[in-house]
Amino acid sequence: MLLLKLALVNISRNPRRSIITVLAVGVGLAALIFLWGFGDGTNEQMRENVIKLLTGHIQIHATGFQNSLSPELTIVEKNNLLQNLSQTPFIKAVTERVKCEALVGTTEHSRGIILTGIDPERETTVTRINEFVKQGEFLGNKDDRSILIGSRLAEKIHVALGDKVVVMTQAIDGTLAGYAYHIKGIFHTGSQTLDELSAFVTLAGARDLLGIEEETHEIALRLNDRKSIPKVIIELKKTIPSDQNEILAWNDIVPETEQWVEWSEAIIRTILIAVMVVIGVSIMNTVLMSVFERTRELGVMLAIGTSPGQILRLILLETFILELFGMILGLAAGFAVTTYFGNVGISFHELEAAFSRSYMSTMTYTRVEWHHVVESIITLFLLTSFIGLYPAWKASRMEPVKAIYHS
Amino acid sequence: MELVEVQNIQKIFRENSQAVQALTDISLTIRPGEFTALCGPSGSGKTTLLNLIGCLDRPTQGKILLDGDEISRASQQDLTKIRLRKIGFIFQDFNLIPSYTALENIEYVLWLQGVRAAARQKSALEICSRFGIEKLIGRRPSKLSRGQQQRVAVARAIIHKPKIVLGDELTANLDHKTGADLMDFLKKLNQEEGMTFVYATHDPVMMERANRIVRMQDGKIINAS
Numbered sequence: 231m232l233l234l235k236l237a238l239v240n241i242s243r244n245p246r247r248s249i250i251t252v253l254a255v256g257v258g259l260a261a262l263i264f265l266w267g268f269g270d271g272t273n274e275q276m277r278e279n280v281i282k283l284l285t286g287h288i289q290i291h292a293t294g295f296q297n298s299l300s301p302e303l304t305i306v307e308k309n310n311l312l313q314n315l316s317q318t319p320f321i322k323a324v325t326e327r328v329k330c331e332a333l334v335g336t337t338e339h340s341r342g343i344i345l346t347g348i349d350p351e352r353e354t355t356v357t358r359i360n361e362f363v364k365q366g367e368f369l370g371n372k373d374d375r376s377i378l379i380g381s382r383l384a385e386k387i388h389v390a391l392g393d394k395v396v397v398m399t400q401a402i403d404g405t406l407a408g409y410a411y412h413i414k415g416i417f418h419t420g421s422q423t424l425d426e427l428s429a430f431v432t433l434a435g436a437r438d439l440l441g442i443e444e445e446t447h448e449i450a451l452r453l454n455d456r457k458s459i460p461k462v463i464i465e466l467k468k469t470i471p472s473d474q475n476e477i478l479a480w481n482d483i484v485p486e487t488e489q490w491v492e493w494s495e496a497i498i499r500t501i502l503i504a505v506m507v508v509i510g511v512s513i514m515n516t517v518l519m520s521v522f523e524r525t526r527e528l529g530v531m532l533a534i535g536t537s538p539g540q541i542l543r544l545i546l547l548e549t550f551i552l553e554l555f556g557m558i559l560g561l562a563a564g565f566a567v568t569t570y571f572g573n574v575g576i577s578f579h580e581l582e583a584a585f586s587r588s589y590m591s592t593m594t595y596t597r598v599e600w601h602h603v604v605e606s607i608i609t610l611f612l613l614t615s616f617i618g619l620y621p622a623w624k625a626s627r628m629e630p631v632k633a634i635y636h637s
Numbered sequence: 638m639e640l641v642e643v644q645n646i647q648k649i650f651r652e653n654s655q656a657v658q659a660l661t662d663i664s665l666t667i668r669p670g671e672f673t674a675l676c677g678p679s680g681s682g683k684t685t686l687l688n689l690i691g692c693l694d695r696p697t698q699g700k701i702l703l704d705g706d707e708i709s710r711a712s713q714q715d716l717t718k719i720r721l722r723k724i725g726f727i728f729q730d731f732n733l734i735p736s737y738t739a740l741e742n743i744e745y746v747l748w749l750q751g752v753r754a755a756a757r758q759k760s761a762l763e764i765c766s767r768f769g770i771e772k773l774i775g776r777r778p779s780k781l782s783r784g785q786q787q788r789v790a791v792a793r794a795i796i797h798k799p800k801i802v803l804g805d806e807l808t809a810n811l812d813h814k815t816g817a818d819l820m821d822f823l824k825k826l827n828q829e830e831g832m833t834f835v836y837a838t839h840d841p842v843m844m845e846r847a848n849r850i851v852r853m854q855d856g857k858i859i860n861a862s
Contacts, residue, residue: 239736530732533693534793535721535749538713631693634728 233540237547240520247516248552254512255556255614256563258505262606263564264571267596269498271572273491275591277456277480280487282358283419285480286325286450287459290466293476295447296483299344301330301402304445306474311449314469320458323355327448328436332399334379334429339387343429345397347436356452359417359430366391366415374435377411380425381418391416397429401441409439420592506610509556510617517549517621528625529633538626545625549618557607564603571596639702640801640833641667641690646699646709648685648856659685660856663699667801667835672827674847675837682856683837684805690835691724691803692716704800721749725794725802727836729809731786733778733793739785740765740774743792750797764792783811787819795832804836808843820846 241248281287289296290311295303305311308326315324328347333340350369354360359378360368369378377395389395391413398408411431419425437443453462459479466477481488521528528541575593648660660682667673667690675683688694689701692708693716701709704723708716720726733742744761752760765771768788778786787807794802804823808816824846826832836843844850852860 235741236734236736243736526732527734530726530728531734532717533691533720533726533728534746535717537717537749540749629694631688634693634732 233544233547237544237551240524240544240548241551244520244523247519251512251516251552252556252559254509255553255610256559258509259557259560259606259610260564260567262502262505262610263560263598263603264568264596265498265501266602266606267564267568267572267598268576268594269494270599270602271595271597272590273494274597275594276487276490279419279421279591280484281456281480283362283421283424284357285483286356287453287456287480288451288462288466289478289480289483290449290451290470290475291447291478293473296476296478299329299331301400301440301442301447304442304447305449308444308446308449311470311475314466315449315451318462318465320453320462321451322454323352323452325349325352325356325450326433326446327353327450328433328440328442328445329447330399330436330440332397332429334377334383334395334397335387336389336393336395341383341386341426343383343427345399345436345439346428346430347433347439348430349433356450359419359424362417362419363415364418366413368415369430369432371432373414374432374438375409375411376414376431376435378415378417378430379413380428381416382422382426383429384413384416386426389413397431397439399439401439403441405441407439407441409435411435502606502609506613509610510613513549513552513614514617514620516552517545517618518624520548521545521621521625525628525633526635528628529630529635532628532630533634541628542622542626545622546615546618549614549622553611553614553618557610561603561607565598568596568598572598638669638705639666640669640671640704641665641835642700642702643686643690644700644702646689646696646701648682648689648694649697658856660689660696663856663858665851665858665861667833669800669833670827670831671833671835671849672824672847673835673849673851674844675835675851675853676839676844677853678839680855681853683839683853685856686853687803687805687835687837690801691726692720721746722797723800725797725799727787727790727794727802727804727807729806731778731790733786733789735778738775738777739770739781739789742778742789743796746793746797760796761792764796768792784815784818787811787815788822791819791822791826795826801833801835804834806838807836808838808840813842816840817842 290305292303292305312324315321326349330345332343332345334343335341350371364381369376384390393413394410395413396408396410398406401407453459463477463479470477532541572595575595578592578594581592643663643665646660646663650657650659663686675686677683689696696709699709700707703719706719708719711719734745737745740761743764744757747757747760762771765774770785770788773781773785781789807819811819820843823834827834838844851858
């Protein structure tokens with residue numbers, strides 16, 4: 231208790247310096263928590279954007295379809311598969327799609343796109359593309375000659391709501407197929423891939439264009455949550471032979487999302503190291519100054535029988551107390567700021583063009599991921615404790631005679 | 638049996654690669670209960686000798702025995718233990734720990750010895766009462782007069798009943814009366830409790846209180862009556 235009291239009193243001797251150090255640790259930790267919150271919020275939104283706009287949690291295709299988009303590669307034993315899926319736990323919704331590469335345009339302008347035939351009703355249980363229709367309406371089940379196109383695509387081919395466009399593709403028999411579609415809706419997701427390179431028609435409309443009957447290219451699944459993906463994949467692989475159909479998680483389909491996450495986490499860790507160094511130097515400065523100012527006092531303590539180990543513990547305890555106060559402050563401030571911006575969001579509308587390339591939302595909601603908070607605290611604690619070792623060791627190695635006569 | 642035996646010691650300090658001979662061939666014995674003054678001008682080696690006897694430093698050559706233990710070759714760890722158990726220090730400016738109250742300063746050595754809080758406080762309060770400073774126990778050193786600080790410093794030096802109490806220029810920064818009071822107080826402790834005191838001074842008035850005077854000059858003992 232005496233050692234603790236001595237440490238506390240020593241810290242209070244120079245309140246301004248101690249407060250600055252506590253603030254350095256606190257602001258540093260708060261910044262780290264916010265930075266992680268920003269990164270985690272952005273990454274989480276990006277993942278969810280990919281899932282809800284494009285992929286669903288899991289997709290099933292005929293083996294090889296994902297890479298080739300060959301129209302003849304339809305899902306093997308689709309009906310049995312759908313029957314199985316309806317009995318698999320954690321699956322919330324299932325939808326079928328027909329997909330092909332196509333050319334869409336008018337007499338003057340055209341563009342290469344991915345045309346997706348969807349079941350409008352079931353599609354909305356798996357993805358949320360319907361929520362992004364900014365002009366006109368989403369497709370209905372009987373809109374077999376209607377098309378939904380992205381806002382950028384509309385701009386590129388100079389068409390507007392209600393106009394007609396021609397879609398051409400290679401049918402399953404190898405012939406060139408083409409139909410005219412009436413633009414029923416224009417969607418704007420913020421994703422360049424979707425807004426410029428995608429169009430949707432009904433499942434029946436796409437099957438008619440490609441000349442296929444009940445076959446399907448893609449089954450997309452929505453699960454209860456993302457954590458269930460590995461379990462569901464393991465379950466599905468038991469019943470689906472891999473030489474016939476392939477099962478892909480959303481991040482197998484859009485791997486660049488996870489690569490982006492890794493890259494952004496690497497950047498955050500780099501910043502984290504820089505912040506830690508600043509905090510470490512601040513702590514080191516405070517404790518070293520405090521030791522230097524107390525040279526004579528520490529010399530007396532050593533002279534009257536305090537062991538070097540006790541001096542070491544005293545200085546470390548002082549460092550630890552400063553860290554602890556700083557961390558409590560930083561944790562509270564970091565959590566408060568991150569939670570606040572998690573509710574109100576941070577707008578990046580001016581950066582839409584840059585954000586849209588990677589499915590990032592222009593409104594970022596920060597998010598507290600506790601494993602990153604704990605990682606920041608532990609790293610900060612270990613680093614500052616390690617840094618605190620130097621002045622503590624220096625103090626414990628003092629020669630009492632020199633220290634006592636130090637002026 | 639001698640309490641302190643200093644045998645042919647030398648102390649050489651190295652400063653900027655130059656050797657400075659601080660003590661030359663010093664031999665001295667101190668018996669239990671002595672009240673010894675180390676006298677001599679500045680630079681005569683009093684403080685160096687006191688530091689060697691107090692286990693704060695080690696001689697370059699020679700041997701020192703304290704209460705039968707050879708301290709001249711002991712490890713730092715052992716020297717710390719010897720200082721804690723057998724030696725009491727009274728420093729020139731008393732050097733109390735400013736963050737502690739008077740009571741905490743006094744009981745600090747007992748805490749280092751691992752004495753339990755209740756026993757520690759009991760001993761500290763007893764000694765405060767004996768020294769007439771019981772009303773000052775909650776005060777920090779900065780709130781004590783020089784005379785009060787010296788009593789706290791003496792209480793700290795003797796609370797653990799050391800074999801020997803060492804003092805360096807105890808009265809150097811005190812006015813004559815306060816200095817004389819302190820020496821009388823120490824002398825009384827020496828006479829009543831048989832406590833051994835060795836102190837360095839160059840003040841003739843303080844020398845008068847000693848029952849033995851060791852005169853030093855240029856790092857040598859010139860008279861050890």
